[in-house]
Amino acid sequence: MAPERFRRFKDISVSERILNTVFLLTIGLGYLAALANLYYTHQGLDGKAGLSVEDVVISYHGSNTQTRLGTAIKGIMKPNLRYSSDQDVIMEWINSGADEPGYIEKIAPILNRDCIICHTPSVNPSLPDLTHYKGVAEVAHGGGATIPTLVRVSHIHLFGIAFILFFIGKIFLLCEINVYIKRIAVVIPFAAMLLDIVSWFITKSTPSFAYVVVISGALMGISMGMQILVSIYQMWFYSRQQNQGC
Secondary structure (H helix, E strand, C coil): CCCCCCCCHHHCCHHHHHHHHHHHHHHHHHHHHHHHHHHHHHCCCCCCCCCCHHHHHHHHCECCCCCHHHHHHHCCCHHHCCCCHHHHHHHHHHHCCCCHHHHHHHHHHHHHHHCCCCCCCCCCCCCCCCCCHHHHHHHHCCECCCHHHHHHHHHHHHHHHHHHHHHHHHHHCCCCCCHHHHHHHHHHHHHHHHHHHHHHHHHHHCHHHHHHHHHHHHHHHHHHHHHHHHHHHHHHHHHHHHHHHC
16 A cells, blocks of 8 residues: 655645745734734833833733723823823823713713724724723723633634634645654644633733743744744745755
8 A cells, every 4th residue: 555645845836835925924924913013002001111021910910000091091002192181181080990970071082082993892802992981991990901801802812813823834734844843833833822821811810920921922923933934935945956856
């Protein structure tokens, strides 16, 4: 019985290589955009410029000294406010208890005008929902992300990113690499994604677990990027060298 022959990049047509390449490049650019969005969403929550582990702690666990909304309007969201005096209005409302009547009277008009263009679940589910009092109250008090919010964001990540990793892995399997290394490589980003999401919930109660959020997220990105780069290289360069050597 003849051994089963598996497809490799040298076996596919130029058209399929082009399709695979534009898909991988598009996903790569999309991931870079996602990293930029992650940076601008979380950076500065600790009152300092740049993204830090403390920002991750505040996002998921919360802070005893400041609220996410208060930090944001004094930092990253400050340029989005049409009038600088609105910052004082929002801070006064937060410091007085962030009650619903005050929200309806003073805060909702400001947020509806300047903020909900981005802070709407249908537009960006990873950002806090500022379209109603309940969502605003979550970030106007000291606690971090709520369990319902984490569940909503995690199920979106699990469905969306899993499909992306699957198709990247399917292309990567066409590489000429040791089979055991290949099997490990396609599993790592899935495992890192699951660890990342689980660590969100653990960080909610155990802030020191924020380091796992950072490490697992970085591992997923690095492993996915490696698959993309190796696949593109072997499609257009390594496979051509193999064909010329035949």
